[in-house]
Amino acid sequence: MNNTAELYQRIINFIYLSLSETIAKIPFGGKYLLEEVTRKVGEHILQENENKYPPGSKRPVDICTAYLKAIGAADPLQIGAIELQAEGMDVLITMTQENCIYRYYCEEAVKNGLIFCCPRLGALQSVLANTLGTTYSTEMELFDQKTGKCKGRLFPIKRRLRSEMVHSSGNTLTLAGERAILFTRDVYISLLAAIRDYAPFILKKVLFEAGYRSCLPLAEEALAFYNTAEEALDVCFEELKNCGQGRLELVSLDKKAGHAVIRCYQSFEVDAVKGIKLYRTPRVSCDLLRGELSACLSVILGCQMVCMEMKCAAMEGDYCEFHAYSEEEEKI
């Protein structure tokens, strides 16, 4: 490889690395954006090589093989840099790091804990999407020092997080195609303070109800797309985190008994009530989240769940803890 080619390769790696660094600071859809970039690059390559690439078969693994054959001056399959394997509609990919031109980007991104999308996988993702008309996502396993190989997976996606699809167009903001608004903390606490001034006794109920109602569609969608309660809850938690509620963790789930324990770290509501006297004495304060979690659990577990906040970081500790029981269980 001559010096110029080496320089360009380095620049490409720096560009990708800078992208990863930049999107880490974007509140919404970081992964989505990065995937979009790698996918788009793949799409451009595909367009250029369209006539050289007739897939022939509709099997995802065949489509990827045909594409790799079409673009490579040196066929990466031939030289053993990439191995493809079919697993249902998924494609498993093993790549030798030594031969990977994105190696620097990959290593640096992983080392610094940045969101990372393998450009190679991104290209294949875009090929599959274009040929099959199905949206694919990618997943990487960390580089294995011993074997010197990376493992990746391309899989048809079930559902994209709504909170990742934020667009600003002209003078409006949309979230998953719906008009949206960003509330600053000032707006949020002013709303609460106004309720407190007029009817303090409804405040907790209003927050709970608002959380409950607003989370029902999300929970129903998650239930429809995912097989297990854990997976569906995970998606709901991811959406809530993306919306700024805080990081949620399922501590325990007993579907049979209808019991769940959930923790929230860095709850927005804890920070929001700091500095304003919403209540006369310190108390559990995350009622919006309590409503949201009640809705998620009720829909996903298929029975009405009563969820209480037992510990709140507004009082002490560094997390809030919610205990939920099924209403049926409660009645016994």
Next chain:
Amino acid sequence: MSRRCFFGVDGLDQIIPQGMDYGTQILVSGDTGVGKTVLAGQFLLEGLLCGDTCIYVACDEPPAVMRRHLRDYKVGVMAYENAEQLILVDAYEEEESSEKYFIANQYSLEKYAVMERLLLQRFAGRRLRLVVDSLSTLLIPFTQEEILEFHRNRLKFLRKSGVLTMDIMVDGVLDQRLMTIAGHLYNVTVRMKFGVFEGRPDRMIQVGKVKSGKFDAVPRRFGISPVFGIIIYAADMEV
């Protein structure tokens, strides 16, 4: 532990802007059916939300009645009971109780006092709220001397232990003179009664502070909402 505490009923809490100390003893007295147990439920919920450990001694009905009552107000009783933050004590069944916590055989006030003390000591180190509903039922079989003796010792212990206590007394059960003397041993009194307002039956509530008389003891009209519990009507609502 220099925390302040409140009833959990907004209209009442407005009357005592400084709140109360843990260790304060509240006497709630009133007619049967006027809403004393609703007040007790809100007082317990307030404690639960503030992280207090709440002990409810049910003397007039089985604890299941309070359990159901709290559930009707959307309180997840099971979560609090399993976490031992809410302790429902059966002092109603005279013999076998199916409850985890019970005080059976209340034929001796001394025995009750010991049982209550043991229970409170089990949760020592926590901020405690105690509600006895109703204390008057417990006191019926005893003489005035016995009652006052029990009362003084018990309240002294509760104050020293920093237990926020709400004793409920039903009107007409105990001798009026005894009620007056007993009432003086409390820091705060709450009177709830039926009345007539503009020709219609109504409920009134009155909060007083026994020693300093700092609270305004103006009677206020109130209603009971199935969602929010006791709602004190503002003065300007009296059209």
